[in-house]
Amino acid sequence: MTREQFITQVEATQKAFRRFLVALCCGNTALADDVAQESYIKAYLSCDSISNPDKFNAWIFKIGYHTFINHKRGERLTVDIEDTKDLSAPDTADSSFAYQDLYQTLNKIPTKERTSILLFYMQGYSVKEIAEIQGISSDSVKQHLSRGRHHLRNLLND
Secondary structure (H helix, E strand, O other): OOHHHHHHHHHHHHHHHHHHHHHHOOOOHHHHHHHHHHHHHHHHHOHHHOOOHHHHHHHHHHHHHHHHHHHHHHOOOOOOHHHHHHOOOOOOOOOOOOOHHHHHHHOOOOHHHHHHHHHHHHOOOOHHHHHHHHOOOHHHHHHHHHHHHHHHHHHHHO
């Protein structure tokens, strides 16, 4: 893939990619921007490895997902056992978003479920494509979708 092709592909997919990352990061736009920037750098450095430019969209989403997961692994919290009694999910949603409640609710479900929900409902990917992006089986994606819908339904009804 040439530099010009890469730029064209990025321009064509950047809005949907950023929307996915903002939702994946539960409304934290600063984190989403950091993940997007790092993802684009990784993609550019390895753009020679993509053989089919038609699959660029799924490829960049896969890179973004794995970059997000690596970032989350790096920020693991350590707390005393006594402090875990009052531990709740941090409020990471920016107050400027109209969907703050949804982002906060998405923040309460496991990352793999959240990713499957966002890719399926927000980006329109098939179960097979989501499995490829996440590097898991199609059955696992179906399970994540089912559990994610169940968790969201319960959390939003409360």
